[in-house]
Each structure stands twice: as C-alpha cells, then as structure tokens.
Amino acid sequence: MARQWFDPSGIMSFSGGFIDEDGVEEYFIPGRGFFNEDQAVTFTSTNLALNHSGASDIGGAIGAELTDDALNNIWDDVSSGDADAGDTEFRCCYVKNTHATLSVLNVKVEIATDPPESNWEIALGAAGKNGTETAVANEDTAPATPVFGTTALELGTLAAGDRFPIWIKRIVTAGAGAATPDTGKLRILGDDPN
Numbered sequence: 001m002a003r004q005w006f007d008p009s010g011i012m013s014f015s016g017g018f019i020d021e022d023g024v025e026e027y028f029i030p031g032r033g034f035f036n037e038d039q040a041v042t043f044t045s046t047n048l049a050l051n052h053s054g055a056s057d058i059g060g061a062i063g064a065e066l067t068d069d070a071l072n073n074i075w076d077d078v079s080s081g082d083a084d085a086g087d088t089e090f091r092c093c094y095v096k097n098t099h100a101t102l103s104v105l106n107v108k109v110e111i112a113t114d115p116p117e118s119n120w121e122i123a124l125g126a127a128g129k130n131g132t133e134t135a136v137a138n139e140d141t142a143p144a145t146p147v148f149g150t151t152a153l154e155l156g157t158l159a160a161g162d163r164f165p166i167w168i169k170r171i172v173t174a175g176a177g178a179a180t181p182d183t184g185k186l187r188i189l190g191d192d193p194n
Contacts, residue, residue: 059135125165
C-alpha cells in the first residue's frame with residue numbers, strides 16, 4: 001500500500017522517504033517538492049478523496065474535491081467572541097472513491113490530531129453510501145440523526161465512484177486561547193484491492 005498525503009498542489013501517491021535534519025520523515029515528489037505527515041488530511045489509498053458538500057459545507061449535494069490544505073478550506077476562523085463564549089459548529093464532507101473501476105476496501109475515517117484550541121468529533125452521515133446528506137439551516141445547527149464521537153468511522157467498501165457523507169463537529173470551549181493556526185488532522189484509511 002502506498003502512503004499518500006494531501007498537499008497544497010493536489011493528491012499524490014508515493015512511498016519511501018527520508019528523515020530530515022529535524023528528525024521529521026519527509027517525502028520528495030518530483031515537480032511538487034517536499035511533504036511530511038503534518039499535512040491536514042492524510043490518505044492511505046491513492047483512490048480516495050475528500051469533497052465539499054453544498055455551498056457552505058453544511059450538507060446537500062456532493063461538491064468539488066478539496067485540492068489543497070489551505071487554511072479555512074473547511075472551517076472559518078474562530079472569532080475572539082466565539083473563543084470567549086465557546087462555539088460549536090458543524091461541517092459535512094463526502095469521502096469519495098475517485099477511481100474509474102477499482103473498489104477501495106475497509107474505508108475508515110479517524111481524527112488523527114485534534115486542533116490545539118478546539119476539539120473535533122465525527123459522525124457518519126444519515127444519507128449513507130451514495131446518498132445526499134440533508135443540509136442543516138446553518139453551521140451552528142446540529143444534524144438531526146448522526147451520533148458524534150471520537151472513534152473511527154467505518155465506511156466499508158467504496159466501489160468506483162461511491163461516496164459517503166461524514167460530519168465533523170468543532171467544539172471551541174469557552175475561554176479558548178488563540179492558536180495560529182488552530183488546525184487538526186483527519187486521516188482517511190482504505191486498502192486498494194491490489
């Protein structure tokens with residue numbers, strides 16, 4: 001199985017690597033540069049992608065594939081008022097098998113690293129595989145059915161073109177400190193059939 005990182009220039013598959021002078025395992029991709037495990041979303045299958053939902057990532061039809069790990073790609077900044085008072089927001093994304101013919105087996109989504117000043121929880125979308133998740137009224141409205149937690153989500157096998165909605169909940173506790181950036185890491189795991 002190839003290791004894969006989500007990086008600012010797109011999704012790539014590669015293996016091997018070396019330890020840099022700071023003791024961090026890094027990989028060089030010809031024409032793309034160096035990447036390491038600190039990227040925002042990691043993949044273990046070359047055929048998996050994470051896609052937006054709707055216009056504001058609050059449910060609805062599957063949207064464009066996330067093609068970079070730029071700040072505010074999914075979450076907005078936490079205002080000082082929200083950090084002082086506390087704030088819980090929700091986002092819906094889709095995990096998609098982008099391969100034209102092959103399935104991805106044993107697909108799982110897990111929180112690899114919580115952000116330093118907030119916590120994430122994840123849930124399976126109520127629409128299930130190949131369904132369209134019902135949009136919520138706004139980012140502050142919890143979806144009705146999903147049960148959020150911190151354990152890995154089991155999506156099973158995704159055939160070519162299959163997608164599965166997931167929800168991410170960001171909890172900023174009252175009195176949270178400033179963190180620039182306040183980023184976490186989501187890991188999407190799956191086994192290619194070959």
